Amino acid sequence: DIVMTQSPLSLSVTPGEPASISCRSSQSLLHSNGYTYLDWYLQKPGQSPQLLIYVVSNRASGVPDRFSGSGSGTDFTLKISRVEAEDVGVYYCMQAPRTPFTFGQGTKLEIK
Amino acid sequence: EVQLVESGGNLVKPGGSLRLSCAASGFTFSNVWMNWVRQAPGKGLEWVGRIKSKVDGGTADYAAPVIGRFTISRDDSKNILYLQMNSLKAEDTAVYYCTGDHVLIAVGGMDVWGQGTTVTVSS
Numbered sequence: 001d002i003v004m005t006q007s008p009l010s011l012s013v014t015p016g017e018p019a020s021i022s023c024r025s026s027q028s029l030l031h032s033n034g035y036t037y038l039d040w041y042l043q044k045p046g047q048s049p050q051l052l053i054y055v056v057s058n059r060a061s062g063v064p065d066r067f068s069g070s071g072s073g074t075d076f077t078l079k080i081s082r083v084e085a086e087d088v089g090v091y092y093c094m095q096a097p098r099t100p101f102t103f104g105q106g107t108k109l110e111i112k
Numbered sequence: 113e114v115q116l117v118e119s120g121g122n123l124v125k126p127g128g129s130l131r132l133s134c135a136a137s138g139f140t141f142s143n144v145w146m147n148w149v150r151q152a153p154g155k156g157l158e159w160v161g162r163i164k165s166k167v168d169g170g171t172a173d174y175a176a177p178v179i180g181r182f183t184i185s186r187d188d189s190k191n192i193l194y195l196q197m198n199s200l201k202a203e204d205t206a207v208y209y210c211t212g213d214h215v216l217i218a219v220g221g222m223d224v225w226g227q228g229t230t231v232t233v234s235s
Contacts, residue, residue, distance in 0.1 A: 001176070039220060041157070041222075049149075049157060050225065054217060055221070060217065060223055061217070092157055094159075099159075099162065101162070104156075106156045
């Protein structure tokens with residue numbers, strides 16, 4: 001199985017400051033069809049998870065452009081250019097080029 | 113409105129069975145590959161399994177901890193996804209979410225999630 005490793009596991013950020021989360025996979029996430037199936041999800045307190053970023057760098061509908069995803073192969077990053085209070089929650093990366101799909105451990109973002 | 117609504121969660125004894133349902137609306141359910149994802153209390157997300165659309169074969173894949181005990185099925189005539197859970201263990205206690213693969217986007221991503229249903233396995 002592909003192991004996903006996130007860092008840091010927790011983050012405390014002042015509003016308006018940037019934030020960055022790293023996600024590393026134990027194998028390449030490049031599928032034979034040319035897509036790299038790495039997604040980012042945010043679970044806000046008391047809510048279901050929601051898709052933020054899909055196939056590395058595409059923002060889901062309604063996701064503010066302060067969120068961006070990048071990376072390739074086995075090394076990926078989620079960046080928030082200016083953190084806002086509504087960004088609090090737990091961020092997960094997930095690999096999906098092959099089953100079983102696996103999530104990272106989650107990164108908890110708090111506001112200072 | 114695109115929506116997934118889970119139901120069927122309950123308190124069940126170890127070794128017991130339970131069937132979860134997920135009612136889909138607002139999109140062409142039969143075309144969508146569907147997943148179950150669970151979250152144990154205070155823990156992270158764990159993918160449980162996925163079923164492809166019938167046009168893509170209709171087969172299901174599962175995470176190792178549930179192989180042989182859980183079965184995912186779908187009724188495209190009713191727009192319902194199911195998760196049959198047998199031989200339940202305490203470690204199956206979790207909130208179970210159903211999700212849809214790229215319902216609103218062209219590729220990748222579970223972009224539609226239900227609100228979750230709670231399964232508690234305890235004597």
